[in-house]
Amino acid sequence: MKKIINNSLSVLIFLLMSNYTIAQDKVIKITGILVEDTTSQPIPYATVVINDKNTKKIISGTTSDDNGRFSISTSKTNFYVEISFMGFETKTITEFKITNGKVILGKIALVTDNEALDEVVVTSEVSKTVFKLDKRVFNVGADISSTGASALEVLNNVPSVTVSIEGEISLRGSSGVQILINGKPSVLADESSNALGTITADMIESIEVITNPSAKYEASGTAGILNIILKKDEKKGWNGSVSINTGIPDNHSVGLSLNRRTENFNLFAQLGAGYRSLPKDSEAINKNLTDNEVIYSDGIEYRNETFYNITLGTDYHINDLNVLTLSGNFAYEIEEQPSETNFSYFDSNNDLISNWVRNETTDATNPKYSYELNYKKQFKNNEEHTFQLSALGRFFGKDQSSHFTNTTISGTDNNSNQETETDFQQADYTFKADYTNPINDTYTLETGAQYVINDVGNDYEVRGLINDVYVVNEELTNNFEYNQKVFGFYATAAYEKEKWGIKAGLRVEQTNLKTLLTNTNESNEQNFSNFFPTLHTSYKVSDNVSFQAGYSRRIFRPRLWDLNPFFNIRNNFNVRVGNPNLQPEFTDSYELTSIYKIGKASLSSSIYHKYTTAVIERVSTFENNVTITTPENIGTNATIGFETNGKYRPNNWLTLTGDFNFNYFDRIGTNETQIFNFSGSQWSSRFGSKIGLPADIDVELTGRYQSSFETVQGNVTGYAFLDLGVRKKIFKGKAIINLGVRDLFESRIQESYVYQPTFETYSFSQRGRFITLGISYGFGKGEAMTYSGGRRR
Missing domain, CATH: 2.40.170.20 (TonB-dependent receptor, beta-barrel domain)
Known part of the structure; x- marks a missing residue:
């Protein structure tokens, strides 16, 4: 885990360096596609670095795109490729063939690292409830957001809220709950559809539980309000x-x-x-x-x-x-x-x-x-x-x-x-x-x-x-x-x-x-x-x-x-x-x-x-x-x-x-x-x-x-x-x-x-x-x- 973090920081520093160009004439281009080993789904935003075989120092680095693809170039010939992403085992590639200045690695399967995931859950920020004047605010911590769960599963962790296996939401045992997204009605909050399933836990900042609404809300009766607050930096890509x-x-x-x-x-x-x-x-x-x-x-x-x-x-x-x-x-x-x-x-x-x-x-x-x-x-x-x-x-x-x-x-x-x-x-x-x-x-x-x-x-x-x-x-x-x-x-x-x-x-x-x-x-x-x-x-x-x-x-x-x-x-x-x-x-x-x-x-x-x-x-x-x-x-x-x-x-x-x-x-x-x-x-x-x-x-x-x-x-x-x-x-x-x-x-x-x-x-x-x-x-x-x-x- 420590090695992953060090490599990630090194790549970040490297990417922020400006006006860096390759001075050599011969450039080798390395390409590949990162996927999960069990589902073959693409892995976006994974760290890909090229290290010198002798000194072990980073030569160049990049990250995969939304589709798991990456492309990186180097003028060095004595190198190896190292790929890392949180929750997966680090993969090192030392055997490859250079043809016409290209290294085509094809699909690269990363294996889930259960020990690394366990470590994240133990050391990360834990979800907690903050009590406000007219509501309770459930702040979503990394213990939930790191699991990749949907919004329905996050709601099921909120005190006073219950979500059945069929997705029926109740507050204090009563159905008819009004769901808001960032304080407003939304097609994403339509409980009659599966829309909430496309919101993942790491997109959610907090959930507000309102059992006795203030004057801000309509005076007509309601069983209660659940307001899902999304993070500004919502995860990019396809869901x-x-x-x-x-x-x-x-x-x-x-x-x-x-x-x-x-x-x-x-x-x-x-x-x-x-x-x-x-x-x-x-x-x-x-x-x-x-x-x-x-x-x-x-x-x-x-x-x-x-x-x-x-x-x-x-x-x-x-x-x-x-x-x-x-x-x-x-x-x-x-x-x-x-x-x-x-x-x-x-x-x-x-x-x-x-x-x-x-x-x-x-x-x-x-x-x-x-x-x-x-x-x-x-x-x-x-x-x-x-x-x-x-x-x-x-x-x-x-x-x-x-x-x-x-x-x-x-x-x-x-x-x-x-x-x-x-x-x-x-x-x-x-x-x-x-x-x-x-x-x-x-x-x-x-x-x-x-x-x-x-x-x-x-x-x-x-x-x-x-x-x-x-x-x-x-x-x-x-x-x-x-x-x-x-x-x-x-x-x-x-x-x-x-x-x-x-x-x-x-x-x-x-x-x-x-x-x-x-x-x-x-x-x-x-x-x-x-x-x-x-x-x-x-x-x-x-x-x-x-x-x-x-x-x-x-x-x-x-x-x-x-x-x-x-x-x-x-x-x-x-x-x-x-x-x-x-x-x-x-x-x-x-x-x-x-x-x-x-x-x-x-x-x-x-x-x-x-x-x-x-x-x-x-x-x-x-x-x-x-x-x-x-x-x-x-x-x-x-x-x-x-x-x-x-x-x-x-x-x-x-x-x-x-x-x-x-x-x-x-x-x-x-x-x-x-x-x-x-x-x-x-x-x-x-x-x-x-x-x-x-x-x-x-x-x-x-x-x-x-x-x-x-x-x-x-x-x-x-x-x-x-x-x-x-x-x-x-x-x-x-x-x-x-x-x-x-x-x-x-x-x-x-x-x-x-x-x-x-x-x-x-x-x-x-x-x-x-x-x-x-x-x-x-x-x-x-x-x-x-x-x-x-x-x-």
């Missing part, structure tokens, strides 16, 4: 991966990811295509307590999808202080949604009145695309002194047609045919400006603004077969237009010393929401402004013990389908419909967190309190044996809870993770004549183990449990399930084979009850077991991508 995946039920795909880095450009491209199916078993019971009539239904529905996508992106480093980013994604999906539901109608004497089958055939095409333009400027006085502008756009369309057929099996005639047509278009635009100024080591100011536009149109038509002619049902047909504009402005100020600090912020958001049913000219407009204060503080007891406290006010704005008043007629006796008059929820969130690091274990525990007003709940009504479920604003909800999560790695082959969340809630509310005052509790837990076996095999078991809990009209049943994953690395991590089994025992269910004086309903659904198998091969500087296909979002 990429190709993957092939299959599964049961049908889940087949192929993908190609490429990443090219040069001095000024970072280019990213991804291509993918596949087919997947998502079956679901369902069952429902509607019981009329007034006349004791009952309707049973059970069936299976599918969502079969053929998809194609392409992603392109580039970062242009104008200079050391200015970066311009442009990226885009286009996807096209072809859907089929066949379903079959059996209905049975019984009277008060439990006699069968009618039995029929409802079949659905649905076809749809879904084009969607997104694009991003971002400019970031850093100032010379401090790299954290930045100004950033960004513009993002997204579009999603759906052209869907459905055909429903009722076929009577026995009893009363229920034969009928229906058709629906849907023309749906959604466009979202986001414009942001952010400015950060660390005035000195103690004080930091942040300010910025954001403007978000959501523009949606949904033209929906229902037709019924009357006298062999399909006639439009005007009661169920309409065109719904939804337009929301949110303008936000924020400012924060922070005071931070070595052990203690405080950060206060205020975000102001002005919301304008308009909805319109064009056929009936029913409109609704909401225009309101809200203040969202935040306050964070932290105290560092030692490097292993820290405390954080935070307060933030958040908002949950009703989503499109919460507002859209259309009936879904897939099951005519269990209908969901939106409420265009729905108001947003507001939550005041308080949190006190302690973070401990004890040896090889890390533990984070929080006590929290949330108070929510205008709580949105789904309320069921009953008419003519039909259950109609509509979201309504139902009073307030006060919650107090405890959450803890930990990670323990006793040795190199075993990692244990777990989290537990318990909360007690107190509900107060009314809806029309109903009173919804009640108290209850619920809890959830997750335990995971990752076991490293010989032959580079990893086994992962993750078990989850969700308790039952009371709702405003009934209750939801608890469930437990287990996921299994197996991963095998081959070719020293350049290729990975993954086997995943989700819901191993087919125990994950959705089951709910509604109990009311005049009716009772029961609803059950289950997805079942999913088995996936994938193989991925990585080339360039990093490992193969961790398989992340097969999860529907």
